[in-house]
Amino acid sequence: MNAAVRVCLVEDDPIMGESLCERFRLEGFDAHWCTSGAEAMRSLREQAFDVVISDMRLGDTTGEAIFDWAAGALPQAPPFVFITGYGTVDQAVALIKRGACDYVTKPFDLDALVARVLEIASAARAQDEGVPGLEPLGVSAAMQRIEAMLPRLARAASTVLIVGESGVGKERVAQRLHACLPDAARRPFVALNCGAVPETLLEPELFGHEKGAFTGAARSRAGVFEQAHGGTLFLDEIGEMTLAMQVRLLRAVQERQVVRVGGERPIPVDLLLVCATHRDLKAMVAEGTFREDLFYRVNVVQIRVPPLRERREDIPWLIRRFLSDIARQSGEARRHLTPAAEEAALAYPWPGNVRELKHAVERACIMSPAEWITPAALFPDAELPPPAGDVQAPLGDYLRECECRYIRGALESCDGHIGRTAELLGISRKNLWEKMKKLDIGHA
Known part of the structure; x- marks a missing residue:
């Protein structure tokens, strides 16, 4: 991490606060110490922090109140780590379920706290480097599990299948996966809803066409596979494709190259292919409405986005x-x-x-x-x-x-x-x- 990690420390105990602040600064952090909840809220409103470390009990408020305020008042609340005594452990655990990152109980290992804060800040920055302003997927355990696996998939996977009911946010998961790619901001993210394109137009949309390939093709045009070269192609509702179109898609997925409509030259494409559907593809394979070979090609890694x-x-x-x-x-x-x-x-x-x-x-x-x-x-x-x-x-x-x-x-x-x-x-x-x-x- 190039820039110093910015930590907002909220602690009303002068001895504890000074000790923590000094330790974090010695470790190279940019530590800002707030002695009250009011001061913390002002600081969080005026400055950007990588991590907030807050005591659960403060003189003028609680760590939970600051956490709730930040979630509603800030465009994107920073990760929270809570310092808690025995009597507020249950409260801290409840906050973890609502989206807080972690908590430590008094007395705590300061070395472990420093390491944990650095880990949280590193993970948050890695997520934000892809698409600026992209929000987390959610605060539920299910969505946090999905978000936690995406960096690993971005490093290793070439094809991913996202399944879930309509409206659950499958494209947002695909965008977050794209954001985990190295230099994601400079890579294209191209999305196509296969169910919204008429069958006669779907092939040129996917693979492009040469000039004069059909009536109205006044110039050559790249399809979405070519447009997404070097980045991510998101094909939504692939279960709506006809069997004939599935054959053409299978070849592109297998060979990682496309041939434009009216063309002869194969064009190599290097991309992360993310497919999505609200249908049960395995049941469609059994019914004969989805090709088994294509199913196994796109179902290399499956992510299920649960309904709300x-x-x-x-x-x-x-x-x-x-x-x-x-x-x-x-x-x-x-x-x-x-x-x-x-x-x-x-x-x-x-x-x-x-x-x-x-x-x-x-x-x-x-x-x-x-x-x-x-x-x-x-x-x-x-x-x-x-x-x-x-x-x-x-x-x-x-x-x-x-x-x-x-x-x-x-x-x-x-x-x-x-x-x-x-x-x-x-x-x-x-x-x-x-x-x-x-x-x-x-x-x-």
């Missing part, structure tokens, strides 16, 4: 990012979901997966003028289902969690300003302070 209903942890994370994107593109204030709307989103099965979720959030922002998006705005045409799963907590605990999330959302929308937050909630400052203390909510 199997990774519900990603739903709030995706919604926050969609809302941030909409605010950035429109120039308007960022919208927020009420706790009830978030519960409804978690309970809904999302048959259209991430695509349906994104459209629902966009529609709610367009149709609802309010800052807070309600369940009715998110699901205007549907009868809202009850929360999924059996009731596993007393009503008081559930209501406490809803109130906690609602107040945190209000604090975030008011940049942590107590007076404005109290006014937004329609309660007094004293009442707000009492609720925050009761619910263990810090502020910026």
Whole structure:
């Protein structure tokens, strides 16, 4: 790593903070020490850091509150590592499930912490070197497992098959895989939806054509195989191809060369081929609608992207990012979901997966003028289902969690300003302070 790793250390204990900061600087890190949650949030808003190391318990807030704030307020939150005592280990483990990178328990091995932070920063930079601004795939364990295997596939694989229902984000996985290639920013990424191109036009789209090859071919044109030479070719919905077209694709996959329509000269292509489908190709082979030899050629390495209903942890994370994107593109204030709307989103099965979720959030922002998006705005045409799963907590605990999330959302929308937050909630400052203390909510 050429540039020094930038670490934001959040620790209110002066002895511990000074010791950690000094050690990281001696190791060559660019360490910035924040003695409070408020200072950390200001620093994270103003500067870019590779890793955040935060104590779980701070004088004015908690590490969890900073983590939640960063996830919603920053375009891309840096990786978090938490320092925790015995009493907050369960809380730290829960944060890992929500997307935090790691935690260390007191007393901890400082050498191991330094090595772990360097490992996390190196992995984050390696992912970001490919396509600038490309976000993580998700915070669920399933999506993190996929993301963890992609660098290895980029180094070793030449053909990858991505399977999953429509709308799960197969192309985003392909883009992230491409981003793991060396010098990915200078390599082409070319995508083609085979199911959206008429059969008569699919062959020239794939392999190109020479001038005069057919009516309307006024000039020679390279197909997507040639366009992707040196980079990645993403062929979506290959299960929609006819058997005749599958034969032509098989030759290109086997020989890594193409012949343009109307041409005779074979053109070598060197690329990473990523195919995708929502169909069961093995069942299609049994039915005789997909060639067995092509199936084994493209199914060298298979990645299954689970549907959204199997990774519900990603739903709030995706919604926050969609809302941030909409605010950035429109120039308007960022919208927020009420706790009830978030519960409804978690309970809904999302048959259209991430695509349906994104459209629902966009529609709610367009149709609802309010800052807070309600369940009715998110699901205007549907009868809202009850929360999924059996009731596993007393009503008081559930209501406490809803109130906690609602107040945190209000604090975030008011940049942590107590007076404005109290006014937004329609309660007094004293009442707000009492609720925050009761619910263990810090502020910026």
